[in-house]
Amino acid sequence: MTGHIEVLEPWVEELLTALEIEGTPIDIEAVLDLAGEAAHQIVRPAAPVTTFIVGYAAGLAAATDQATSVVAMKAASGVASRLCAERAERAGNSAESPAAEE
Incomplete structure (x- = not known):
């Protein structure tokens, strides 16, 4: 994963600058972990959709002073x-449940 981070960190900085939000704290590992959860526990395409929605919700909360961006x-x-x-x-429960097979 270290190789990915070495590539992602400059990309994130470049993207933040291009979007004029440089200095915004981004926990790359946390984003990747969440994307992994969504991909494995829901379906692979849920990864980008989930991370987008989480970022959008967090941005709205921060923009309306409901919380700091980190919180x-x-x-x-x-x-x-x-x-x-x-x-x-x-x-998992429905797969084990006999009613799920009916």
């Missing part, structure tokens, strides 16, 4: 992570 991102990521785990648990 908003952690909160939104936590919600998404919890939902991924719950969805995976439900899928």
Whole structure:
């Protein structure tokens, strides 16, 4: 993963600058972890969709002074992570349930 981070860090900085939001703290590892959860517990295309929605929600919360950007991102990521785990648990339970086969 270290190789990915070495490539991603300059890319993130370049993107932040291009979007005129340089200096915005981005926890690359946390974003990748959440994307992995969504991809494995939901379906692979859920990874970019989930991370986009989490970022959007966090941005709205920060822009409306509901929370700092760091707190908003952690909160939104936590919600998404919890939902991924719950969805995976439900899928596991329904696969084991005899009623799911009917």
